[in-house]
Amino acid sequence: MFKSCKRYFFLGVVFSLFAAFLDMINPKVVQYTVDCVLGTDGTLPDFVASLIEKTGGVSFLRSHLYLIALLVVVIALLAALFRYLYRMCNIFGTERLIKRLRDRLFDHIQRLPFSWYNANHTGDIIQRCTSDVETVRNFLSEQMTALFRIGLLIVMAMFFMIRIDGRLAFVSGVFIPVVILYSLFFHNRIGNAFQKADEEEGLLSAIAQENLTGVRVVRAFGREIYERERFEKQNDGYTRMWIRLMGWLSAFWCSNDFITGLQIMLVTVFGAVFCVHGELSVGAYIAFVSYNGMLAWPVRELGRVISDMSRVGVSVKRIRYILDSEPENAGDDKDSAPLSGDIVFDHVSFAYEKDTKVLEDVSFTLKQGQTLGILGGTGAGKSTLMYLLERLYELPEDCGRITIGGRDIRDIPLPVLRSHIGLVLQESFLFSRTLAENIAITQEGEPDMDAVKQAAGTADLTETIERFSDGYETFVGERGVTLSGGQKQSTAIAQLLVKNPPVMIFDDSLSAVDMETDARIRSALKERTADATMILISHRITTLMQADRILVLDHGHVAEIGSHEELLKKNGIYKHIYDIQVDQK
Ligand SMILES: Nc1ncnc2c1ncn2[C@@H]1O[C@H](COP(=O)(O)OP(=O)(O)OP(=O)(O)O)[C@@H](O)[C@H]1O
Ligand SMILES: [Mg+2]
Numbered sequence: 001m002f003k004s005c006k007r008y009f010f011l012g013v014v015f016s017l018f019a020a021f022l023d024m025i026n027p028k029v030v031q032y033t034v035d036c037v038l039g040t041d042g043t044l045p046d047f048v049a050s051l052i053e054k055t056g057g058v059s060f061l062r063s064h065l066y067l068i069a070l071l072v073v074v075i076a077l078l079a080a081l082f083r084y085l086y087r088m089c090n091i092f093g094t095e096r097l098i099k100r101l102r103d104r105l106f107d108h109i110q111r112l113p114f115s116w117y118n119a120n121h122t123g124d125i126i127q128r129c130t131s132d133v134e135t136v137r138n139f140l141s142e143q144m145t146a147l148f149r150i151g152l153l154i155v156m157a158m159f160f161m162i163r164i165d166g167r168l169a170f171v172s173g174v175f176i177p178v179v180i181l182y183s184l185f186f187h188n189r190i191g192n193a194f195q196k197a198d199e200e201e202g203l204l205s206a207i208a209q210e211n212l213t214g215v216r217v218v219r220a221f222g223r224e225i226y227e228r229e230r231f232e233k234q235n236d237g238y239t240r241m242w243i244r245l246m247g248w249l250s251a252f253w254c255s256n257d258f259i260t261g262l263q264i265m266l267v268t269v270f271g272a273v274f275c276v277h278g279e280l281s282v283g284a285y286i287a288f289v290s291y292n293g294m295l296a297w298p299v300r301e302l303g304r305v306i307s308d309m310s311r312v313g314v315s316v317k318r319i320r321y322i323l324d325s326e327p328e329n330a331g332d333d334k335d336s337a338p339l340s341g342d343i344v345f346d347h348v349s350f351a352y353e354k355d356t357k358v359l360e361d362v363s364f365t366l367k368q369g370q371t372l373g374i375l376g377g378t379g380a381g382k383s384t385l386m387y388l389l390e391r392l393y394e395l396p397e398d399c400g401r402i403t404i405g406g407r408d409i410r411d412i413p414l415p416v417l418r419s420h421i422g423l424v425l426q427e428s429f430l431f432s433r434t435l436a437e438n439i440a441i442t443q444e445g446e447p448d449m450d451a452v453k454q455a456a457g458t459a460d461l462t463e464t465i466e467r468f469s470d471g472y473e474t475f476v477g478e479r480g481v482t483l484s485g486g487q488k489q490s491t492a493i494a495q496l497l498v499k500n501p502p503v504m505i506f507d508d509s510l511s512a513v514d515m516e517t518d519a520r521i522r523s524a525l526k527e528r529t530a531d532a533t534m535i536l537i538s539h540r541i542t543t544l545m546q547a548d549r550i551l552v553l554d555h556g557h558v559a560e561i562g563s564h565e566e567l568l569k570k571n572g573i574y575k576h577i578y579d580i581q582v583d584q585k
Helices: 002-040 046-056 057-065 067-112 114-119 120-166 167-174 175-213 215-220 224-276 282-324 382-389 415-419 435-439 449-458 462-467 485-499 515-528 564-570 573-581
Strands: 343-351 359-364 369-375 403-404 421-424 503-507 533-536 549-554 557-562
Touching: 002 057, 002 067, 002 120, 002 282, 046 057, 046 215, 046 435, 046 462, 057 067, 057 435, 057 564, 067 120, 120 167, 120 175, 167 175, 167 224, 167 282, 167 382, 215 224, 343 382, 359 382, 359 549, 359 557, 369 382, 369 573, 382 533, 403 515, 415 421, 421 485, 435 449, 435 485, 435 533, 449 462, 449 485, 449 515, 485 503, 485 515, 485 557, 549 564, 549 573, 557 573
Parallel strands: 369 533, 369 549, 421 503, 503 533
Antiparallel strands: 343 359, 343 403, 549 557
16 A cells, blocks of 8 residues: 555655755855855865856955845745655655555455454444544654654754764764654653553544434433433543643653753853854854754654654554454455355354354255245344355354355355345345435446336335425435334335345344235235245244245244144144234134
8 A cells, every 4th residue: 555655755755855955055055154255264165165266256245245145045945845845745645545545444344244343333443444544644744754854854964063063063963862762762651551542532432423323212211411421431531541641742742842952052052162262163153053953853853753653553553453354255256156046054053152052053945936934032043044144244164054056155255145145134224315325225326216116116115205205315314214114124125126136035124014014015025026035034923924934943943944834733833923923812
């Protein structure tokens, strides 16, 4: 990622080198003017002497001093131009790099497995992608090339200073390692504090994000005060941490400034003493003080850069955490052979967390074109079965096999598998876009309105949509808040119908619609998807009874499997639930 932007940073360093070099010339011009043009106690280097001769000699310059002033201005102007170019290169490099970093982060996050999202707070992830990326950006735009610039300035200034007076240069230079060592010591001490502050900020974002998402629950249960106090407590801790951190930083910056002040003072005093003793000309003294000024502030800045590096180090680590997380194994993208055939669960066992088995030895076969109904109590593992089939969670090697058309799904590339299977999740989620866009979410570009209308018809949505004044262009609020639970479920079903995959899974997708709508949607589905393999998960016997086979899941085990009639005859769990729900005589 850094490679493609390297040239901008390289050019930036080159321009800053020119600017720094030009900055070094002006004190020399002043020195020669004071010593050789105004006074007579200096010696000019040969090339300067011959240049002055060509322009008319020292006496000419003495009567045309404005020429020297003009030279100083031109040099300053050129230096400003190079500094501008340096800044622009830096901005180009930084912004491109940061854009790529953001794109890559987003792309990587998209490819991370479900389990990763379970283990990480959304607020914290967002904080890593915004605040931490911003810290890196500040470092790149302000400080990374500053390191080169400062290094360069120090070397150049030292060169000129040594040439003017070695002893004075020693007095000035002795402070450089002091500042660097002091900064490094501080850098090491403060790293952990930055890490903690960033983590605290992540937690704060997580609380805010969770509260915004769950605002209805908070209001419904009157939890505002509790949630506010929880936020304030976290915010208190975070604020205290920053005050402490900034306290240390201020102490560091002030002591660093003091060291710089000390250096300037010593150079001024020693230089003055050398001047009084006649060991240094006034012009050379002025030039030396100018160079020392040029050196002192970059050295002070160097201290800041080093201390801020601990902060950027922490941010880089937090961003790397995301980029280093293992994405889903998408498989060979050239393998796009279409899938067909039966779905087989072969002795499948699964646990989200070690030792807590959610599924145990589940086996069944679903023939192509058949409908399977799944019935089971709350938490029986029905959704988990479907997550495994879509590889939202990976089935470990020694936990059985799931095959489609005889192929282990672990060997089927994810895009192929997921285009083959469509899953209406138990909790529908809609984007804050129009209804048409939401229904056609699986299509690229403009929604195909014919397909959208057809799907809406099958999902029993047409009437509802026609009642909205904007029809299909009705804007759905965030997460679909402006729709009722049943309307959201119907929209999710319509989404799947637009996709029209060969295998369709409805995970409790009709639970929020009334019995009548449920029946209408099912009969429309049957007509429309006659060739599709279907899996219906539901707590309602009426939803499942027409399926070719019904699987009854009990605490992760297959308790019964068979057609409606077969299961009624078995007189087991299915019959019991049937009696409660349907045959309440
Ligand atoms: N991401 C997860 N991490 C850990 N445990 C989980 C996770 N998701 C589900 N579980 C657990 O797995 C078990 C089965 O959950 P699952 O969602 O498959 O049940 P279900 O049969 O679909 O239930 P329901 O009818 O309520 O939708 C539950 O005990 C649940 O607590
Ligand atoms: Mg479920």
